[in-house]
Amino acid sequence: MSAxxxxxxxxxxxxxxxxxxxxxxxxxxxxxDLSVVNHFSDDITVMYLGRMIEKAPSExxxxxxxxxxxxxxxxxxxxxxxxxxPERILLSGEITxxxxxxxxxxxxxxxxxxxxxxxxxxxxxxxxxxxxxxACHLAEExxxxxxxxx
Numbered sequence: 001m002s003a004x005x006x007x008x009x010x011x012x013x014x015x016x017x018x019x020x021x022x023x024x025x026x027x028x029x030x031x032x033d034l035s036v037v038n039h040f041s042d043d044i045t046v047m048y049l050g051r052m053i054e055k056a057p058s059e060x061x062x063x064x065x066x067x068x069x070x071x072x073x074x075x076x077x078x079x080x081x082x083x084x085x086p087e088r089i090l091l092s093g094e095i096t097x098x099x100x101x102x103x104x105x106x107x108x109x110x111x112x113x114x115x116x117x118x119x120x121x122x123x124x125x126x127x128x129x130x131x132x133x134x135a136c137h138l139a140e141e142x143x144x145x146x147x148x149x150x
Contacts, residue, residue: 013039013040016040017040029041034073034077042057043058044056044058046069048107049095049101051106052133053067053069053070053107053125053134053136054069054133054135055125055133056129056131056132056133060132062074064132066128066136067107067135067142068089068112069091069110072089075087075089093110093111095110096109104118104121105122105123128140
């Protein structure tokens with residue numbers, strides 16, 4: 001889809017959405033284009049090095065991302081505003097090898113919230129809010145902060 005002209009891409013996505021509405025079919029849509037995902041999806045799963053790290057309804061994921069990688073991805077979406085632009089989260093560090101990864105957090109080497117536990121064990125996927133799942137040792141702490149408005 002990303003290689004298509006924007007107007008052609010929009011026409012194809014609208015056609016797919018209409019077919020979905022008419023027939024009730026479900027799509028599994030794999031993309032790196034998060035603005036398309038937001039327009040097109042009811043639920044979103046974010047993956048990092050082959051592992052699910054966050055899954056939530058589309059609106060909630062965009063409004064309240066919890067995993068640090070999801071936050072970084074969403075901060076990279078270009079927003080056509082001059083004022084009040086969200087700060088872009090830049091990732092640094094080495095990408096962990098996807099071949100025989102260690103049983104630790106795969107994102108730890110690039111995470112700006114890393115804690116010692118992240119280097120000791122792989123975080124389980126936990127439901128932090130209804131239908132919102134996150135694989136991060138700090139997920140519940142992050143969800144509590146969002147709920148408190150911090």
